[in-house]
Structure formats: C-alpha cells, structure tokens
Amino acid sequence: MKTATKVKTTGDATPNWDADPVLSVEHLTMRFGGLVAVGDLCFNVGRGDITALIGPNGAGKTTVFNCVTGFYKPTEGRIVMRHGPGRQDDAVEAVTASGLKWQSTNAGGVFLLERMPDHEISHKAKVARTFQNIRLFGGMTVLENLLVAQHNPLMVASGFSLGGILGLPSYKRAQQEAIDKAVYWLERTHLVERADDPAADLPYGDQRRLEIARAMCIGPQLLCLDEPAAGLNPRESAELNQLLKYIRDEHNVSVLLIEHDMGVVMEISDHVVVLDYGVKIADGAADAVKSDPKVIAAYLGVDDEAEIDVPEIRKDVAKVAAESDGATAAGSKKASARKAPAKARKPAARKTKAAAPAADTAFAQPLMATGAKAPAKRGTAKASARSQEKTSAKAPEKARAPKTAKAKTGTTGPAKTAAAGGAAKSAAAATPAKAKPATRKPAAKPAPAEASEIKIANSGDYPGKQPHGTRKPRAGGGNNLTRIKGIGPANEKKLNTLGTWHFDQIAAWKKAEIEWVGAYLSFPGRIEREEWVKQAKVLARGGETAFSKRVDKGDVPTSVPGRRGAQPKKTTAKGGKA
Numbered sequence: 001m002k003t004a005t006k007v008k009t010t011g012d013a014t015p016n017w018d019a020d021p022v023l024s025v026e027h028l029t030m031r032f033g034g035l036v037a038v039g040d041l042c043f044n045v046g047r048g049d050i051t052a053l054i055g056p057n058g059a060g061k062t063t064v065f066n067c068v069t070g071f072y073k074p075t076e077g078r079i080v081m082r083h084g085p086g087r088q089d090d091a092v093e094a095v096t097a098s099g100l101k102w103q104s105t106n107a108g109g110v111f112l113l114e115r116m117p118d119h120e121i122s123h124k125a126k127v128a129r130t131f132q133n134i135r136l137f138g139g140m141t142v143l144e145n146l147l148v149a150q151h152n153p154l155m156v157a158s159g160f161s162l163g164g165i166l167g168l169p170s171y172k173r174a175q176q177e178a179i180d181k182a183v184y185w186l187e188r189t190h191l192v193e194r195a196d197d198p199a200a201d202l203p204y205g206d207q208r209r210l211e212i213a214r215a216m217c218i219g220p221q222l223l224c225l226d227e228p229a230a231g232l233n234p235r236e237s238a239e240l241n242q243l244l245k246y247i248r249d250e251h252n253v254s255v256l257l258i259e260h261d262m263g264v265v266m267e268i269s270d271h272v273v274v275l276d277y278g279v280k281i282a283d284g285a286a287d288a289v290k291s292d293p294k295v296i297a298a299y300l301g302v303d304d305e306a307e308i309d310v311p312e313i314r315k316d317v318a319k320v321a322a323e324s325d326g327a328t329a330a331g332s333k334k335a336s337a338r339k340a341p342a343k344a345r346k347p348a349a350r351k352t353k354a355a356a357p358a359a360d361t362a363f364a365q366p367l368m369a370t371g372a373k374a375p376a377k378r379g380t381a382k383a384s385a386r387s388q389e390k391t392s393a394k395a396p397e398k399a400r401a402p403k404t405a406k407a408k409t410g411t412t413g414p415a416k417t418a419a420a421g422g423a424a425k426s427a428a429a430a431t432p433a434k435a436k437p438a439t440r441k442p443a444a445k446p447a448p449a450e451a452s453e454i455k456i457a458n459s460g461d462y463p464g465k466q467p468h469g470t471r472k473p474r475a476g477g478g479n480n481l482t483r484i485k486g487i488g489p490a491n492e493k494k495l496n497t498l499g500t501w502h503f504d505q506i507a508a509w510k511k512a513e514i515e516w517v518g519a520y521l522s523f524p525g526r527i528e529r530e531e532w533v534k535q536a537k538v539l540a541r542g543g544e545t546a547f548s549k550r551v552d553k554g555d556v557p558t559s560v561p562g563r564r565g566a567q568p569k570k571t572t573a574k575g576g577k578a
C-alpha cells in the first residue's frame with residue numbers, strides 16, 4: 001500500500017499546517033466536572049491537507065471535534081477558522097480583541113469558532129462534519145437528505161418561503177443548483193442509482209458515503225469526519241481513501257479526520273496529531289509519527305516495559321539517578337540504600353521481559369507497518385489489559401521467542417537504568433551473583449543506611465507539591481507498583497527513580513501531590529481517572545483489586561511476576577520492611 005505522507009512545506013521548510021493553517025486549535029481545554037477530557041491542546045490543520053487526529057479510546061478526539069463544530073463550548077481556548085490563504089494573524093488578533101465572532105478580511109475571513117453556535121459554524125465558517133454514529137434522516141430519500149443539507153441557501157433564495165410558494169425564478173434557480181450539487185456528490189459517492197431510496201435502506205458503507213456527500217453539499221472549507229472507515233470492509237475503505245483524496249485534490253477542501261484504521265490514516269494523511277488522555281503526544285508527518293515511541297506506547301498502554309522503551313523516560317531516569325548519585329556521593333551508605341531496590345527488582349524485571357506476551361508487539365506493528373488495521377482501541381489499563389489478556393491467551397510460545405531473544409540480547413530494563421544513571425556498580429554486583437551461584441559467598445547484608453534525599457533539578461517545574469515519599473524514600477525493597485492498574489513497568493521505573501516504592505506512600509498522596517506526579521509522568525488527570533490512590537489504599541491494607549488479581553495470576557505483564565508480585569522481603573536500613 002502506498003503511503004501518502006508527503007509534507008508540503010514553504011520555502012523555509014515550515015510545514016504547510018503551520019504556514020497556511022485553515023484551522024488553529026489553540027490551548028483548548030474541555031473539562032467535564034473534575035475530568036479534563038482535553039487539556040491545553042494546540043494543533044493546526046493545513047489548508048488542503050488531510051489531517052488525522054488519532055489516539056486510543058477516551059483520548060479526547062470526539063471532544064475536540066465537538067468543540068470545533070460547536071457542539072461543546074470549550075472551557076478554555078481559541079479555535080480559529082480561516083477562509084483565504086495565510087495565517088492572517090493581525091486579523092485573528094483584531095477579531096479576538098473586538099469581541100466579534102468573525103470578520104471578513106481581504107484574504108477571505110477569520111472565524112472564532114468557540115464563540116459561534118453550531119449552525120453558524122457550518123453555514124458561515126463552512127465547517128462540515130460527520131458523526132461516529134451515522135445521523136441521516138432514515139425516512140427521507142437519499143436525494144432529500146442532500147437537499148435538506150442545503151436548506152439554508154434555499155430558504156434565503158425563497159425569501160424565507162414566500163418565493164418558494166410563489167415559484168419565483170430566484171427560488172427555482174437555487175432549487176436547481178441544489179439538485180445539481182446533490183447529484184454531483186451522489187455521482188462522486190457512487191450513490192446516484194439509489195437517489196430515490198430511503199436512506200435507511202442503504203447498506204452501512206453506502207450510508208457512510210452518503211454522510212460525506214451530505215457534508216460536502218454545504219460547500220465546506222473544512223470537512224471533519226469522525227471515524228469514516230468504521231465498519232467498512234477493505235474494498236470500501238479503499239474507496240473511501242479515493243473519495244477523500246478527490247475531495248482534497250479536486251475541491252481543495254481540507255479534511256480533519258478521527259480514525260482508528262491506521263491503514264486509512266497512514267495512506268492518506270498529510271499530517272497526524274496524536275492525543276492520549278486529552279494531551280497531544282505527537283504531531284507531524286505520518287511517517288514520523290508512526291515510529292514515535294510515545295505513540296507506540298500510547299497504543300500499547302503502559303503495561304509492557306519491553307516494548308515501551310521510551311527514550312524520554314530513559315533520559316529522565318538517567319538524569320535523576322545521576323543527580324542523586326552526585327547528591328549522595330559523600331556517603332556511599334546512603335547511596336546503597338537508594339540502590340538496593342534497584343538490585344532487588346533486577347531479576348524480576350528480566351523475567352518480565354522474557355514473559356512479555358508477543359501479542360503486544362502486534363499493537364506496535366500496525367503503527368509501524370502501514371496498511372494494517374490498527375489496534376484501534378485503548379491499550380492502557382482498561383483495554384490494554386483486556387487486549388493483553390486476549391492476545392496473550394492466543395500468542396503461541398513460538399511467537400514469543402523473538403521477543404525473548406531480543407530481551408536477552410539487549411540490556412535488561414533495570415540494568416539499563418542503572419548503567420544510564422551511573423549506578424553500573426549495583427548492576428554489576430547483581431549480575432555475577434546470578435552467573436556464579438555455586439561459588440558465590442552469602443550475600444553481605446546491605447549496610448544499614450539512612451535513605452537520602454533525592455533531588456531532581458526540575459522538581460519545581462511541575463504544578464502541585466512533590467510527594468514527600470518521592471523526596472526521601474523509605475529504604476528496603478518496595479511493593480510491586482505494577483499491581484496498580486495503570487502504572488505499568490515504564491512508569492514504575494520512573495517513579496522508583498524518585499523513591500516511591502510502597503503502596504501506603506501512594507495511598508497517602510493528596511490532590512496537590514497527585515497533580516505533581518501526574519505532570520512528572522506526563523499525564524495530567526490520569527492518576528485520578530485510574531484511581532491509583534484508591535487502589536493503593538486497598539493494596540496497602542493487604543487487599544486485592546480485580547487488576548492485582550490478574551497481575552498475580554500472570555495474566556498481565558508486570559515488573560515482578562509471581563504470586564502477589566513476589567514482594568521483595570528484604571529489610572535493609574532504617575526504613576525497615578517493605
């Protein structure tokens with residue numbers, strides 16, 4: 001399958017979507033009570049581009065659409081629609097300052113969509129949309145559906161009914177134009193034969209195309225399509241691709257689409273924006289986005305460290321470890337107290353890699369290999385666990401082999417962390433211990449030590465308050481944090497670098513601390529949504545959750561496999577028991 005990821009750029013290599021944006025979403029936030037569905041989102045849609053908005057279930061894509069098309073009034077932010085070329089920055093600022101909703105300009109016009117009701121957005125700003133669940137008038141014919149879409153110009157031409165009743169020439173002309181336009185789009189969508197059939201009688205794929213034809217009848221400059229390929233078979237998907245390219249190329253209509261089918265996305269998109277938990281995690285040409293580790297991680301969920309080797313997290317981990325090494329260089333005892341848990345986790349984490357179900361790779365592949373169906377649905381806590389459960393059951397042992405090999409030949413997770421963070425010593429100490437068990441002397445008891453304060457240079461950059469437990473960790477082996485649904489090994493690793501190892505520490509987090517950790521882990525709002533604190537309270541009391549049971553059963557990849565996460569039993573320094 002051919003990929004259509006050419007990026008139109010201006011002379012100075014600015015991508016088309018920044019140089020000539022038809023739509024700009026600026027600092028868009030949408031809250032539903034305490035839930036931040038979209039948080040401070042910024043992106044552009046280039047004029048004449050097909051832009052895909054992708055992300056796992058619940059990422060906030062439809063909420064963005066609803067804000068752009070006036071179904072929701074955003075909590076915060078500006079949404080600018082432009083008619084005519086260029087950014088028209090001065091005009092945009094002038095309209096913003098004036099309190100008006102839109103203004104004509106020499107280039108065309110600028111429209112502030114967050115100030116406009118939905119009917120004005122479609123008829124004045126010329127933004128048309130289709131819905132995730134088809135919304136046609138089932139009892140009307142196919143043709144009538146397209147004429148209803150042109151109700152406004154017809155009403156105007158008829159002088160709001162009278163001209164229609166009297167059969168004035170201006171009305172007749174407008175009526176004929178409406179019919180011509182409808183027939184044109186019926187031909188383009190291969191529905192002309194069905195013009196007189198009730199819309200509800202059409203097969204599903206035809207209804208999807210009819211929705212697009214109807215949207216095109218308002219003469220949009222921006223066409224917003226919510227999952228247009230949902231439920232289509234491969235032939236219909238290919239036809240849809242052709243139709244969307246035709247709309248872009250022959251009518252210079254810009255397209256913004258939400259789509260889970262990566263085959264469609266990667267084949268036709270000029271530009272891809274990726275959301276996860278309402279936050280933008282990637283934005284660029286399709287080729288660049290599909291191999292972005294953060295995107296793969298979002299689709300994978302956060303449960304599998306073996307596949308989610310996110311450089312950003314590795315970098316953070318290395319930085320924090322290096323800094324805290326520096327801070328504790330004076331007292332090696334102190335340093336050993338902090339490193340102890342890393343040692344304790346090492347073998348377990350290695351097992352995780354070996355046991356990680358190959359099925360997870362199947363999530364990543366469609367993103368990497370264009371043309372395959374994507375794992376559309378969310379991979380994190382909810383669906384990731386579900387899909388892992390489903391796929392791990394299916395994954396034959398053989399299929400796991402390459403991954404195991406990869407895990408073995410590569411550096412193991414914690415070793416990587418240790419090496420990267422300048423804690424190579426502890427990794428080295430752990431390795432011979434495993435390699436030569438027969439000759440190995442009984443391990444010396446870790447020297448008693450006080451847990452040292454861990455400082456991260458940019459701790460003040462996050463909103464809220466850094467939890468105490470992450471500044472002065474308790475020594476000793478920690479709890480298996482991956483028993484909390486939603487943390488996963490990659491985030492556990494990052495949290496552990498700060499020293500938060502115990503359920504009771506997480507159970508004690510207050511609102512400001514949750515905010516800080518959410519920002520540190522780059523997903524504001526998610527800790528609340530996944531109720532980490534509530535889960536931690538149960539686990540701290542020795543209880544179980546549905547998810548922790550699945551982890552303990554071995555159904556979900558974890559950093560410490562085994563019954564109840566095979567908690568390290570070590571006692572070390574003053575901190576006492578884990």
Ligand SMILES: Nc1ncnc2c1ncn2[C@@H]1O[C@H](COP(=O)(O)OP(=O)(O)OP(=O)(O)O)[C@@H](O)[C@H]1O
Nearest residue numbers: 032035036037055056057058059060061062063064
């Ligand atoms: N009207 C609403 N009231 C309360 N919460 C809402 C509302 N609309 C959306 N949400 C919440 O906002 C979050 C984002 O939902 P949204 O439907 O935008 O995601 P999505 O990325 O489109 O998901 P999907 O791919 O499943 O359609 C979800 O947690 C959802 O439950």
